[in-house]
Amino acid sequence: MAEKRTYEVVFIIDPDAEDAEVMRLTESVQKIITDQGGSITKTEMMGKRQLAYEINHRRNGIYVLLEVEGSGAEIAELERRMRVNDRILRYMTIRVDEDRRRAEKLKARRARKAEKRPTAGKKRTEESDTEAEEAESEAA
Amino acid sequence: MSTNFDERDSAYGFEREYERAGMPGRGPRRMQRRKICRFCIDKVDYIDFKDLKLLQSYTPERGKILPRRISGVCATHQRMLAEAIKRARNIALLPYAAD
Numbered sequence: 001m002a003e004k005r006t007y008e009v010v011f012i013i014d015p016d017a018e019d020a021e022v023m024r025l026t027e028s029v030q031k032i033i034t035d036q037g038g039s040i041t042k043t044e045m046m047g048k049r050q051l052a053y054e055i056n057h058r059r060n061g062i063y064v065l066l067e068v069e070g071s072g073a074e075i076a077e078l079e080r081r082m083r084v085n086d087r088i089l090r091y092m093t094i095r096v097d098e099d100r101r102r103a104e105k106l107k108a109r110r111a112r113k114a115e116k117r118p119t120a121g122k123k124r125t126e127e128s129d130t131e132a133e134e135a136e137s138e139a140a
Numbered sequence: 141m142s143t144n145f146d147e148r149d150s151a152y153g154f155e156r157e158y159e160r161a162g163m164p165g166r167g168p169r170r171m172q173r174r175k176i177c178r179f180c181i182d183k184v185d186y187i188d189f190k191d192l193k194l195l196q197s198y199t200p201e202r203g204k205i206l207p208r209r210i211s212g213v214c215a216t217h218q219r220m221l222a223e224a225i226k227r228a229r230n231i232a233l234l235p236y237a238a239d
Contacts, residue, residue, distance in 0.1 A: 012232065046190075052233060053232055055232060061232065063231075065190075090231055092227065092231045094189075100186065103186040104185075
Protein backbone atom coordinates (compact mmCIF):
# COMPACT_ATOMS: atom_id res chain seq x y z
CA MET A 1 0.00 0.00 0.00
CA ALA A 2 2.94 2.25 0.50
CA GLU A 3 3.88 2.77 -3.11
CA LYS A 4 2.26 5.38 -5.24
CA ARG A 5 -0.28 4.26 -7.77
CA THR A 6 -1.72 6.02 -10.76
CA TYR A 7 -5.35 5.74 -11.69
CA GLU A 8 -7.54 7.00 -14.44
CA VAL A 9 -11.03 7.85 -13.27
CA VAL A 10 -13.76 8.43 -15.81
CA PHE A 11 -17.26 9.38 -14.79
CA ILE A 12 -20.39 10.31 -16.66
CA ILE A 13 -22.58 13.10 -15.40
CA ASP A 14 -26.28 13.45 -16.14
CA PRO A 15 -26.69 15.41 -19.41
CA ASP A 16 -29.37 17.62 -17.84
CA ALA A 17 -26.84 19.10 -15.43
CA GLU A 18 -25.96 22.76 -16.00
CA ASP A 19 -22.38 23.77 -16.66
CA ALA A 20 -22.15 25.14 -13.14
CA GLU A 21 -23.29 21.85 -11.68
CA VAL A 22 -20.77 19.94 -13.74
CA MET A 23 -18.04 22.21 -12.43
CA ARG A 24 -19.29 21.83 -8.90
CA LEU A 25 -19.37 18.05 -9.13
CA THR A 26 -15.92 17.87 -10.65
CA GLU A 27 -14.53 20.12 -7.96
CA SER A 28 -16.14 18.06 -5.22
CA VAL A 29 -14.60 14.93 -6.70
CA GLN A 30 -11.20 16.60 -6.77
CA LYS A 31 -11.68 17.70 -3.19
CA ILE A 32 -12.45 14.17 -2.03
CA ILE A 33 -9.20 12.99 -3.54
CA THR A 34 -7.02 15.75 -2.14
CA ASP A 35 -8.65 15.40 1.29
CA GLN A 36 -7.68 11.74 1.31
CA GLY A 37 -4.08 12.53 0.45
CA GLY A 38 -4.14 11.87 -3.27
CA SER A 39 -3.16 14.27 -5.98
CA ILE A 40 -4.68 15.08 -9.35
CA THR A 41 -2.29 15.16 -12.25
CA LYS A 42 -4.75 15.75 -15.06
CA THR A 43 -8.33 16.86 -15.51
CA GLU A 44 -10.01 16.57 -18.86
CA MET A 45 -13.55 17.54 -19.62
CA MET A 46 -14.43 15.33 -22.52
CA GLY A 47 -17.76 17.10 -22.91
CA LYS A 48 -21.19 15.86 -23.81
CA ARG A 49 -21.29 12.80 -26.01
CA GLN A 50 -23.73 10.15 -27.02
CA LEU A 51 -23.79 6.98 -24.95
CA ALA A 52 -23.47 3.69 -26.81
CA TYR A 53 -26.40 2.39 -24.78
CA GLU A 54 -28.95 3.89 -22.41
CA ILE A 55 -28.02 4.36 -18.80
CA ASN A 56 -30.91 5.32 -16.51
CA HIS A 57 -32.93 6.19 -19.62
CA ARG A 58 -30.37 8.76 -20.70
CA ARG A 59 -28.92 8.71 -24.19
CA ASN A 60 -26.23 11.33 -23.62
CA GLY A 61 -23.75 12.04 -20.90
CA ILE A 62 -21.06 14.47 -19.88
CA TYR A 63 -17.72 12.70 -19.62
CA VAL A 64 -15.02 13.81 -17.21
CA LEU A 65 -11.61 12.19 -17.02
CA LEU A 66 -9.20 12.53 -14.08
CA GLU A 67 -5.75 11.19 -13.57
CA VAL A 68 -5.10 10.54 -9.90
CA GLU A 69 -2.00 9.59 -7.97
CA GLY A 70 -2.29 8.08 -4.54
CA SER A 71 -2.36 5.03 -2.34
CA GLY A 72 -5.75 3.64 -3.33
CA ALA A 73 -7.60 4.78 -0.22
CA GLU A 74 -8.92 7.89 -1.97
CA ILE A 75 -10.26 5.76 -4.79
CA ALA A 76 -12.26 3.67 -2.32
CA GLU A 77 -13.73 6.81 -0.79
CA LEU A 78 -14.40 8.37 -4.19
CA GLU A 79 -16.20 5.30 -5.48
CA ARG A 80 -18.32 5.15 -2.35
CA ARG A 81 -19.42 8.75 -2.91
CA MET A 82 -20.01 8.34 -6.60
CA ARG A 83 -22.13 5.28 -6.06
CA VAL A 84 -24.68 7.23 -4.04
CA ASN A 85 -24.67 10.31 -6.25
CA ASP A 86 -27.51 9.95 -8.72
CA ARG A 87 -26.20 12.74 -10.94
CA ILE A 88 -23.29 10.48 -11.79
CA LEU A 89 -24.57 7.91 -14.23
CA ARG A 90 -21.48 5.75 -14.34
CA TYR A 91 -17.88 5.75 -13.20
CA MET A 92 -14.88 3.63 -13.93
CA THR A 93 -11.47 3.59 -12.33
CA ILE A 94 -8.57 1.82 -13.92
CA ARG A 95 -5.09 1.45 -12.59
CA VAL A 96 -2.67 2.60 -15.23
CA ASP A 97 0.75 2.57 -13.56
CA GLU A 98 1.22 -1.15 -14.10
CA ASP A 99 0.13 -0.96 -17.72
CA ARG A 100 2.48 1.94 -18.30
CA ARG A 101 5.38 0.13 -16.71
CA ARG A 102 4.67 -2.79 -18.97
CA ALA A 103 4.62 -0.53 -22.00
CA GLU A 104 8.00 0.87 -20.96
CA LYS A 105 9.34 -2.63 -20.66
CA LEU A 106 8.15 -3.58 -24.12
CA LYS A 107 9.71 -0.45 -25.49
CA ALA A 108 13.02 -1.16 -23.82
CA ARG A 109 13.01 -4.70 -25.13
CA ARG A 110 12.36 -3.51 -28.64
CA ALA A 111 15.23 -1.06 -28.40
CA ARG A 112 17.53 -3.82 -27.18
CA LYS A 113 16.48 -6.12 -29.99
CA ALA A 114 16.98 -3.45 -32.60
CA GLU A 115 20.51 -2.98 -31.34
CA LYS A 116 21.29 -6.66 -31.43
CA ARG A 117 20.26 -7.13 -35.02
CA PRO A 118 20.79 -3.95 -37.00
CA THR A 119 19.85 -5.25 -40.47
CA ALA A 120 17.91 -8.50 -40.13
CA GLY A 121 15.26 -9.84 -42.54
CA LYS A 122 11.69 -8.64 -42.77
CA LYS A 123 8.51 -10.63 -42.28
CA ARG A 124 9.86 -13.79 -40.76
CA THR A 125 11.79 -12.09 -38.00
CA GLU A 126 8.88 -9.86 -37.20
CA GLU A 127 6.72 -12.90 -36.62
CA SER A 128 9.17 -14.70 -34.39
CA ASP A 129 9.59 -11.39 -32.64
CA THR A 130 5.97 -11.19 -31.56
CA GLU A 131 5.89 -14.80 -30.57
CA ALA A 132 8.90 -14.36 -28.33
CA GLU A 133 7.22 -11.34 -26.79
CA GLU A 134 4.08 -13.28 -26.09
CA ALA A 135 5.96 -16.02 -24.34
CA GLU A 136 7.84 -13.54 -22.24
CA SER A 137 4.83 -11.47 -21.28
CA GLU A 138 3.01 -14.59 -20.24
CA ALA A 139 5.90 -15.64 -18.07
CA ALA A 140 5.95 -12.23 -16.39
CA MET B 141 -26.75 6.11 -33.16
CA SER B 142 -26.41 7.16 -36.80
CA THR B 143 -23.36 9.42 -36.54
CA ASN B 144 -21.27 6.75 -34.87
CA PHE B 145 -22.01 4.23 -37.52
CA ASP B 146 -21.23 6.37 -40.52
CA GLU B 147 -17.74 7.03 -39.29
CA ARG B 148 -17.18 3.44 -38.52
CA ASP B 149 -17.86 2.03 -41.97
CA SER B 150 -15.03 3.92 -43.59
CA ALA B 151 -12.61 2.87 -40.89
CA TYR B 152 -13.51 -0.79 -41.23
CA GLY B 153 -11.11 -2.23 -43.74
CA PHE B 154 -11.05 -5.96 -43.11
CA GLU B 155 -13.86 -7.09 -45.35
CA ARG B 156 -11.74 -8.15 -48.25
CA GLU B 157 -9.51 -10.29 -46.12
CA TYR B 158 -12.52 -11.83 -44.48
CA GLU B 159 -13.95 -12.99 -47.80
CA ARG B 160 -10.68 -14.45 -48.89
CA ALA B 161 -10.25 -16.37 -45.68
CA GLY B 162 -13.81 -17.78 -45.72
CA MET B 163 -15.60 -20.17 -48.09
CA PRO B 164 -14.17 -23.53 -47.12
CA GLY B 165 -14.09 -26.41 -49.54
CA ARG B 166 -14.90 -24.44 -52.64
CA GLY B 167 -12.18 -24.99 -55.15
CA PRO B 168 -8.52 -25.18 -54.30
CA ARG B 169 -7.45 -23.10 -51.32
CA ARG B 170 -6.22 -19.88 -52.63
CA MET B 171 -2.90 -18.61 -51.44
CA GLN B 172 -3.35 -16.06 -48.72
CA ARG B 173 -1.03 -13.26 -47.99
CA ARG B 174 0.19 -13.66 -44.44
CA LYS B 175 -1.44 -10.92 -42.44
CA ILE B 176 0.83 -9.15 -40.04
CA CYS B 177 -0.07 -7.32 -36.90
CA ARG B 178 -0.71 -3.68 -37.50
CA PHE B 179 0.13 -2.80 -33.91
CA CYS B 180 3.53 -4.47 -34.11
CA ILE B 181 4.38 -2.46 -37.19
CA ASP B 182 3.28 0.76 -35.54
CA LYS B 183 5.14 -0.28 -32.37
CA VAL B 184 2.14 0.17 -30.10
CA ASP B 185 2.80 -0.62 -26.43
CA TYR B 186 -0.50 0.33 -24.95
CA ILE B 187 -3.99 0.53 -26.39
CA ASP B 188 -6.06 3.25 -24.80
CA PHE B 189 -9.75 2.64 -24.17
CA LYS B 190 -10.49 6.25 -25.14
CA ASP B 191 -9.19 5.82 -28.67
CA LEU B 192 -12.64 5.31 -30.13
CA LYS B 193 -11.69 5.54 -33.79
CA LEU B 194 -9.24 2.70 -33.39
CA LEU B 195 -11.49 0.50 -31.28
CA GLN B 196 -14.42 0.94 -33.65
CA SER B 197 -12.35 -0.39 -36.51
CA TYR B 198 -12.06 -3.65 -34.54
CA THR B 199 -15.74 -3.90 -33.60
CA PRO B 200 -17.82 -4.52 -36.72
CA GLU B 201 -21.56 -3.80 -36.98
CA ARG B 202 -22.75 -6.06 -34.19
CA GLY B 203 -20.23 -4.60 -31.81
CA LYS B 204 -18.39 -7.85 -31.31
CA ILE B 205 -14.64 -7.98 -31.01
CA LEU B 206 -13.08 -8.84 -34.35
CA PRO B 207 -11.28 -12.19 -34.02
CA ARG B 208 -7.61 -12.11 -34.76
CA ARG B 209 -7.88 -14.83 -37.36
CA ILE B 210 -9.56 -12.19 -39.48
CA SER B 211 -7.69 -9.06 -38.50
CA GLY B 212 -4.27 -10.70 -38.26
CA VAL B 213 -3.45 -8.98 -34.97
CA CYS B 214 -0.85 -10.80 -32.86
CA ALA B 215 -1.87 -12.43 -29.57
CA THR B 216 -0.23 -9.82 -27.36
CA HIS B 217 -1.96 -6.97 -29.08
CA GLN B 218 -5.27 -8.79 -29.38
CA ARG B 219 -5.25 -9.14 -25.61
CA MET B 220 -4.58 -5.44 -25.16
CA LEU B 221 -7.24 -4.61 -27.72
CA ALA B 222 -9.84 -6.83 -26.05
CA GLU B 223 -9.13 -5.22 -22.69
CA ALA B 224 -9.47 -1.73 -24.15
CA ILE B 225 -12.73 -2.62 -25.91
CA LYS B 226 -14.20 -4.03 -22.71
CA ARG B 227 -13.23 -0.91 -20.81
CA ALA B 228 -14.81 1.27 -23.46
CA ARG B 229 -18.00 -0.79 -23.23
CA ASN B 230 -18.15 -0.34 -19.50
CA ILE B 231 -18.39 3.43 -19.78
CA ALA B 232 -20.72 3.38 -22.76
CA LEU B 233 -18.22 4.46 -25.38
CA LEU B 234 -18.89 1.24 -27.25
CA PRO B 235 -22.02 -0.91 -27.24
CA TYR B 236 -22.13 -4.34 -25.64
CA ALA B 237 -24.48 -5.43 -28.38
CA ALA B 238 -25.69 -3.44 -31.35
CA ASP B 239 -28.92 -4.37 -33.07
